[in-house]
Amino acid sequence: MSDHVYKISEVVGTSHKSSDHAIENAVSRARGTLRNMRWYEVAGQRGMIEEDGTIQYQVVLKVGFVIEE
Amino acid sequence: MSDHVYKISEVVGTSHKSSDHAIENAVSRARGTLRNMRWYEVAGQRGMIEEDGTIQYQVVLKVGFVIEE
Amino acid sequence: MSDHVYKISEVVGTSHKSSDHAIENAVSRARGTLRNMRWYEVAGQRGMIEEDGTIQYQVVLKVGFVIEE
Amino acid sequence: MSDHVYKISEVVGTSHKSSDHAIENAVSRARGTLRNMRWYEVAGQRGMIEEDGTIQYQVVLKVGFVIEE
Amino acid sequence: MSDHVYKISEVVGTSHKSSDHAIENAVSRARGTLRNMRWYEVAGQRGMIEEDGTIQYQVVLKVGFVIEE
Amino acid sequence: MSDHVYKISEVVGTSHKSSDHAIENAVSRARGTLRNMRWYEVAGQRGMIEEDGTIQYQVVLKVGFVIEE
Amino acid sequence: MSDHVYKISEVVGTSHKSSDHAIENAVSRARGTLRNMRWYEVAGQRGMIEEDGTIQYQVVLKVGFVIEE
Amino acid sequence: MSDHVYKISEVVGTSHKSSDHAIENAVSRARGTLRNMRWYEVAGQRGMIEEDGTIQYQVVLKVGFVIEE
Amino acid sequence: MSDHVYKISEVVGTSHKSSDHAIENAVSRARGTLRNMRWYEVAGQRGMIEEDGTIQYQVVLKVGFVIEE
Amino acid sequence: MSDHVYKISEVVGTSHKSSDHAIENAVSRARGTLRNMRWYEVAGQRGMIEEDGTIQYQVVLKVGFVIEE
Amino acid sequence: MSDHVYKISEVVGTSHKSSDHAIENAVSRARGTLRNMRWYEVAGQRGMIEEDGTIQYQVVLKVGFVIEE
Amino acid sequence: MSDHVYKISEVVGTSHKSSDHAIENAVSRARGTLRNMRWYEVAGQRGMIEEDGTIQYQVVLKVGFVIEE
Numbered sequence: 001m002s003d004h005v006y007k008i009s010e011v012v013g014t015s016h017k018s019s020d021h022a023i024e025n026a027v028s029r030a031r032g033t034l035r036n037m038r039w040y041e042v043a044g045q046r047g048m049i050e051e052d053g054t055i056q057y058q059v060v061l062k063v064g065f066v067i068e069e
Numbered sequence: 070m071s072d073h074v075y076k077i078s079e080v081v082g083t084s085h086k087s088s089d090h091a092i093e094n095a096v097s098r099a100r101g102t103l104r105n106m107r108w109y110e111v112a113g114q115r116g117m118i119e120e121d122g123t124i125q126y127q128v129v130l131k132v133g134f135v136i137e138e
Numbered sequence: 139m140s141d142h143v144y145k146i147s148e149v150v151g152t153s154h155k156s157s158d159h160a161i162e163n164a165v166s167r168a169r170g171t172l173r174n175m176r177w178y179e180v181a182g183q184r185g186m187i188e189e190d191g192t193i194q195y196q197v198v199l200k201v202g203f204v205i206e207e
Numbered sequence: 208m209s210d211h212v213y214k215i216s217e218v219v220g221t222s223h224k225s226s227d228h229a230i231e232n233a234v235s236r237a238r239g240t241l242r243n244m245r246w247y248e249v250a251g252q253r254g255m256i257e258e259d260g261t262i263q264y265q266v267v268l269k270v271g272f273v274i275e276e
Numbered sequence: 277m278s279d280h281v282y283k284i285s286e287v288v289g290t291s292h293k294s295s296d297h298a299i300e301n302a303v304s305r306a307r308g309t310l311r312n313m314r315w316y317e318v319a320g321q322r323g324m325i326e327e328d329g330t331i332q333y334q335v336v337l338k339v340g341f342v343i344e345e
Numbered sequence: 346m347s348d349h350v351y352k353i354s355e356v357v358g359t360s361h362k363s364s365d366h367a368i369e370n371a372v373s374r375a376r377g378t379l380r381n382m383r384w385y386e387v388a389g390q391r392g393m394i395e396e397d398g399t400i401q402y403q404v405v406l407k408v409g410f411v412i413e414e
Numbered sequence: 415m416s417d418h419v420y421k422i423s424e425v426v427g428t429s430h431k432s433s434d435h436a437i438e439n440a441v442s443r444a445r446g447t448l449r450n451m452r453w454y455e456v457a458g459q460r461g462m463i464e465e466d467g468t469i470q471y472q473v474v475l476k477v478g479f480v481i482e483e
Numbered sequence: 484m485s486d487h488v489y490k491i492s493e494v495v496g497t498s499h500k501s502s503d504h505a506i507e508n509a510v511s512r513a514r515g516t517l518r519n520m521r522w523y524e525v526a527g528q529r530g531m532i533e534e535d536g537t538i539q540y541q542v543v544l545k546v547g548f549v550i551e552e
Numbered sequence: 553m554s555d556h557v558y559k560i561s562e563v564v565g566t567s568h569k570s571s572d573h574a575i576e577n578a579v580s581r582a583r584g585t586l587r588n589m590r591w592y593e594v595a596g597q598r599g600m601i602e603e604d605g606t607i608q609y610q611v612v613l614k615v616g617f618v619i620e621e
Numbered sequence: 622m623s624d625h626v627y628k629i630s631e632v633v634g635t636s637h638k639s640s641d642h643a644i645e646n647a648v649s650r651a652r653g654t655l656r657n658m659r660w661y662e663v664a665g666q667r668g669m670i671e672e673d674g675t676i677q678y679q680v681v682l683k684v685g686f687v688i689e690e
Numbered sequence: 691m692s693d694h695v696y697k698i699s700e701v702v703g704t705s706h707k708s709s710d711h712a713i714e715n716a717v718s719r720a721r722g723t724l725r726n727m728r729w730y731e732v733a734g735q736r737g738m739i740e741e742d743g744t745i746q747y748q749v750v751l752k753v754g755f756v757i758e759e
Numbered sequence: 760m761s762d763h764v765y766k767i768s769e770v771v772g773t774s775h776k777s778s779d780h781a782i783e784n785a786v787s788r789a790r791g792t793l794r795n796m797r798w799y800e801v802a803g804q805r806g807m808i809e810e811d812g813t814i815q816y817q818v819v820l821k822v823g824f825v826i827e828e
Contacts, residue, residue, distance in 0.1 A: 008700035010491035042321035045111035074236040077217035081148035114318035147216035180390035183456035249597035252525035284355035286629035355632035387459035422562035424767035494699035528594035560769035660759035666801035732804035
């Protein structure tokens with residue numbers, strides 16, 4: 001196991017479908033700019049409630065990725 | 070953005086179907102008595118395990134709503 | 139196990155006798171207005187110290203009860 | 208010191224002027240419905256940033272008041 | 277309600293399907309060795325991100341069960 | 346002071362008498378299976394409220410004991 | 415209500431009798447050196463388990479007192 | 484409400500004038516590089532005390548902004 | 553940068569004017585007895601609400617200072 | 622990446638040499654009984670101070686290992 | 691003391707040698723891209739345990755640096 | 760085990776050599792004024808990064824000692 005240095009970025013994914021989908025949205029969006037993502041940790045879960053009662057799930061993630069040498 | 074005052078109520082939704090469904094149950098039940106709900110924050114996730122291994126998902130929510138003038 | 143929705147209220151019981159008595163005071167007082175209380179969780183323990191050194195025990199409780207349909 | 212039972216309510220005050228003003232708004236609004244308020248505790252501080260950079264200060268308060276006998 | 281003594285064990289369930297499925301995996305696996313499981317509490321949610329962006333959901337649970345006399 | 350390795354187990358004691366009695370129940374029950382218990386730390390205090398208002402005190406303990414060589 | 419400045423000291427009371435007695439021991443011992451004590455907050459509860467299973471209750475307190483002008 | 488992905492950056496604002504001014508400094512400085520800032524959350528408040536007793540207020544903010552598509 | 557040892561004292565400043573003024577009161581009062589104060593960290597914010605709705609702001613500070621050799 | 626279920630055990634390593642050595646002692650002692658250990662997380666660091674000022678470093682670890690099928 | 695604005699980045703250093711070496715690796719790696727680093731705060735300590743019992747120390751750091759004007 | 764009352768003081772040790780050395784500096788310095796020190800708990804770990812990248816390790820300790828009768 002090599003002694004890498006990792007960086008942790010905090011992102012918030014949102015979705016009208018499900019909490020897990022909010023995580024997927026955040027991960028797939030972050031993969032566009034951050035290479036070598038390895039893990040995430042859920043740092044909070046929230047939601048917005050729209051006028052008709054519809055829920056927007058929001059998940060705060062700490063995403064870890066390798067800093068390229 | 071008007072300078073409203075909001076109130077936060079703590080509720081627990083439960084469901085045998087999924088964690089998100091427990092959130093929906095809490096939100097839709099709370100909408101019956103609390104008007105102008107705007108957001109929630111997940112304050113805890115638990116579950117009961119029945120004798121046959123069935124899970125009841127329980128989600129503790131802090132729900133925010135506008136105090137009507 | 140039915141899929142109820144619960145509400146959590148925060149109360150503070152006090153007593154010059156003991157910490158447990160402060161809990162009992164809060165629970166029995168809350169039962170006057172909240173029906174169907176099921177559980178509590180201790181969220182903090184404090185006390186006031188009077189001039190002669192007498193202690194007033196204070197216990198902060200989160201009390202859970204069924205929202206009646 | 209009498210052995211009262213207290214209730215704690217969570218409210219969010221907001222203000223475009225200052226953090227302290229957000230607290231004052233929450234306290235004075237809550238005094239309209241809750242009698243015998245005695246203390247509060249700051250449970251969180253946030254803010255909204257409007258398009259032109261203006262800040263709306265938001266303070267989450269736990270407000271304690273005597274339950275009337 | 278009898279005055280049982282309970283033990284709490286910490287387990288981590290994982291799943292490529294969903295967060296709830298990770299909980300179910302942990303509960304059903306633990307039921308193989310721990311009898312009389314009654315409840316769990318979510319103590320953390322994490323995930324591994326594989327090279328192609330696939331997510332492995334990981335949920336840390338504190339599981340409570342009756343200690344048999 | 347020898348350089349032992351200790352293990353920490355999490356248990357929940359319950360009692361209809363008092364919070365301290367719930368601790369004693371947990372400790373005396375755990376002593377039946379865990380030798381060389383040395384200390385505990387209270388990790389949470391809860392209670393169940395029965396229909397007639399009777400309280401079952403519940404105390405979550407982290408119990409430390411020497412791992413025998 | 416005058417605008418005093420208060421100091422907070424952290425002490426640990428112990429007792430073989432009860433948790434509340436451990437609090438009383440800490441408060442009455444602290445009153446010997448700190449004048450004008452007003453309140454305390456419980457910051458932790460622990461215990462030592464002696465060889466025969468006897469418990470020494472330990473309560474960590476943050477004690478507040480007025481700084482004399 | 485569109486399902487954006489947000490990023491959260493942590494910054495520290497400082498000011499010799501007031502805590503709120505430290506927040507404003509952080510927000511206005513961050514707006515120079517981060518577009519679409521929407522909210523912040525206070526994650527800590529500290530201060531430096533200079534030799535003559537002057538205070539530099541320091542506020543740690545978590546700032547949220549939309550990741551542009 | 554010399555390898556000093558620092559001590560941290562916990563104090564509570566109060567003010568009817570503002571939260572920042574409560575901090576200033578605590579710092580200037582503490583400077584009377586503690587030399588070489590360098591920094592503080594806000595550990596809590598509370599307030600008392602007087603009968604007419606006036607607020608006394610209270611800020612809990614952890615103050616750090618060099619232990620003189 | 623297979624969907625294993627993991628268990629987390631809490632142990633305390635001690636050492637008169639260093640904090641890292643306390644970790645190593647806990648890990649190597651735990652490997653005697655727990656197979657397939659994969660990771661640990663530091664949950665606390667403490668120490669005992671002997672009469673002559675010698676320090677015994679103590680590190681609380683949460684150790685994760687695969688539950689064998 | 692000038693009223694700078696600082697940014698805080700979260701990084702994870704790793705090392706097979708020691709916890710402090712993991713910190714040094716993170717700091718020296720981060721200095722390659724972040725100028726004007728001033729301080730760090732340890733936000734977590736973990737480790738991986740390899741098949742032969744070798745430990746990889748991992749330290750999560752929040753690193754603070756001046757935002758250049 | 761006698762029912763002593765203990766006091767807890769918060770100190771910060773610093774060192775350019777190592778984290779453990781920072782602990783030792785704090786303990787040996789505190790032993791000059793506080794008799795009967797028994798234990799400490801690490802409450803935080805930080806560091807200053809000097810211009811050339813040199814690290815000053817800083818460890819925040821809560822030190823417990825017997826209050827002499």
